[in-house]
Amino acid sequence: MAMGWFYLSVLALCSLGLMCILSTIYWISYWQGGFAWDGTILMFNWHPVLMVTGMVVVYSAASLVYRLPQSWVGPKLPWKFGHAAMHLLAFILTVLGLHAVFDFHSRRKIPNLYSLHSWLGITTVFLFTCQWFLGFAVFLLPWASVRLRSLLKPIHVFFGASILSLAIASVISGINEKLFSSLRNGTNSYSRLPSEAVFANCSGMLVVVFGLLVLYILLASSWKRPELGMQAERQPIWTRGWAGTR
Secondary structure, three states: OHHHHHHHHHHHHHHHHHHHHHHHHHHHHHHOOOOOOOOOHHHHOHHHHHHHHHHHHHHHHHHOHHHOHHHHOOOOHHHHHHHHHHHHHHHHHHHHHHHHHHHHHHHHOOOOOOOHHHHHHHHHHHHHHHHHHHHHHHHHOOOOOHHHHHHHHHHHHHHHHHHHHHHHHHHHHHHHHHHHHHHOOOOOOHHHOOHHHHHHHHHHHHHHHHHHHHHHHHHOHHHOOOOOOHHHHHOOOOHHHHHHOO
């Protein structure tokens, strides 16, 4: 029964994640003119799509790797590589999303990092960068002691959930900021809730629901990988180590 509920939650999560990405793409394509990579506002339009895809959806998928029952048996090292690789993909998408907005601002002589959204977003990206490099150095490479890994693991898990929460807050504030900007001088102001505002608000709520479901799965104790001893955490990267731990 527990596993059935888990897979139902994963199915709902995949559907919600896809809806978050597609709704953001549709919003930008239909109301904001689409996409380009030419330094114009159409280049900026890549920013919300890449950040939702990278910092929310792909990041969440990477965080949930160890919740899959298939990861509970056999060596943990291949799942560590998958966890790290998916986070790296999220990081690459995030860097591209930041480049889109910074390049657009530079060409238009618009100041960077002046709003609460930008402060929150850049803090999230900074913490994510530190988290990825620390995780790679301590949990993937074989040099760290069992004591060090035991000490840092709760911190790593805490910041993993915290970064996702900050990413969701950044997305919500970014949607709000974009709507205020694009509807400020229009015939239909934001306060009149034109169709664009309704759709973008709904997209933001989808991101919130998606994030809450991810956090629920992460915090559910019955869906966590059973701890078989921290010594298994020190599997070496080379192939012989894989064969020896099967």
